[in-house]
Amino acid sequence: MEQLLTAQQKLLPEMTTLLQKRYRLLMTIQLSVGIGRRALSEIVHSTERETRRELDILRAQGLIQVLANGMEITHEGNIVLETLKDLVHEWSGxxxxxxxxxxxxxxxxxxxxxxxxxxxxxxxxxxxxxxxxxxxxxxxxxxxxxxxxxxxxxxxxxxxxxxxxxxxxxxxxxxxxxxxxxxxxxxxxxxxxxxxxxxxxxxxxxxxxxxxxxxxxxxxxxxxxxxxxxxxxxxxxxxxxxxxxxxxxxxxxxxxxxxxxxxxxxxxxxxxxxxxxxxxxxxxxxxxxxxxxxxxxxxxxxxxxxxxxxxxxxxxxxxxxxxxxxxxxxxxxxxxxxxxxxxxx
The missing domain is CATH 3.40.50.1360 (Rossmann fold)
Incomplete structure (x- = not known):
């Protein structure tokens, strides 16, 4: 498994950065139930436009849902966070x-x-x-x-x-x-x-x-x-x-x-x-x-x-x-x- 991940990083070096970025978004939503897009953008230091694009992907994958009072993570999103926790932790240094x-x-x-x-x-x-x-x-x-x-x-x-x-x-x-x-x-x-x-x-x-x-x-x-x-x-x-x-x-x-x-x-x-x-x-x-x-x-x-x-x-x-x-x-x-x-x- 480790060799596979190393090979993926060499072939797609941008994968690590993108994974960490989306993981950070998902984790922030988990910890800040009802957060809005603007507040989320400020926390992750991203523009609203970039944040909107990433959120659309997370929502399409069924990892978050947007409600009247803001966003929240889904059950599937929680599973993804827990599954990737150790991997992201190691990749981030x-x-x-x-x-x-x-x-x-x-x-x-x-x-x-x-x-x-x-x-x-x-x-x-x-x-x-x-x-x-x-x-x-x-x-x-x-x-x-x-x-x-x-x-x-x-x-x-x-x-x-x-x-x-x-x-x-x-x-x-x-x-x-x-x-x-x-x-x-x-x-x-x-x-x-x-x-x-x-x-x-x-x-x-x-x-x-x-x-x-x-x-x-x-x-x-x-x-x-x-x-x-x-x-x-x-x-x-x-x-x-x-x-x-x-x-x-x-x-x-x-x-x-x-x-x-x-x-x-x-x-x-x-x-x-x-x-x-x-x-x-x-x-x-x-x-x-x-x-x-x-x-x-x-x-x-x-x-x-x-x-x-x-x-x-x-x-x-x-x-x-x-x-x-x-x-x-x-x-x-x-x-x-x-x-x-x-x-x-």
Missing amino acids: LYDMEKQLEKTFKLARVIIVPGDSEIETPAKSLIGQEAAKQLELLSKDQDTVAVTGGSTIAAIANHLSVHIKPKSLVFVAARGGIGENVELQANHIASAFATQASGTSRTLYLPDHLSETAYKTMIKEPVIKEMMDLYDKTNIVIHGIGDAKEMAKRRNSGHEEVDIILHKQAVGEAFGYYFNEQGKAVHRIRTVGIQLKQLKHARHLLAVAGGASKASAILSYLKHAPHQTVLITDEGAAKKITQLMINEN
Whole structure:
């Protein structure tokens, strides 16, 4: 089969590009039910005329249908997407990048979805879908799953009811709130995960960033001690990776702390720790939440982040990421990470 595909590529080199183009259109329609032609053209970076021509072909093949409220994929279209998934993944070069990152950073697995989640909503949905699949694959009955906040982590919840079988999972907020949209805070996301996966949740209603006095007081509270014990027993951690400057801004960090972050050239952030380009933790905030040292006890870590602008942050984290880490990212971030690695060498 592989020899046949290689021969086809040599005889019809344009076949690979055309297949990937139509696959991308079909996948976007699957993830964006009711999408219109103009919006679809913008997402796939094509003219409306070109998009219309391709859509006519997909419709003629019975892969999509056009309704009053937009387009949607058919059952046959879903079958075609699943059948071609591995082939398109390899032809697009994503498979090779996955293996390169796994080998370089000694990670358990790397999963790269097409697109750039910063500019393409379907890419963020794909990241969420793959994370949900990994949670189903790696989790066991009555596992404790700690989750952080952020829009990329929140996107996972939409796919849990489809991919997670009932396992009595306990979802725990891995950190407090950081003054952002409530729906993007770890507490809300842990509850949403529990609802979608038919599990239970434990929340942590504290600010993410505490003064020294408040921190020393809070960690003595029985409910906080109970949460810290839960973190020690956590089986799976699902977390994001943030840009250092952006996270400092979201935390409303004071000028002194921002100066420290800038002076020490931090580029990435996770769990309240700030990392420089070499992957060294150069600063940390006082926070009641899961700590780096507790990660080694977890059976699996799902690091979920995407977007080209996050590449430096993701790369800095990968340089010290535990080996049980599964990285789920997108094409935009992966290509930029690869380029940064080349520049370092």
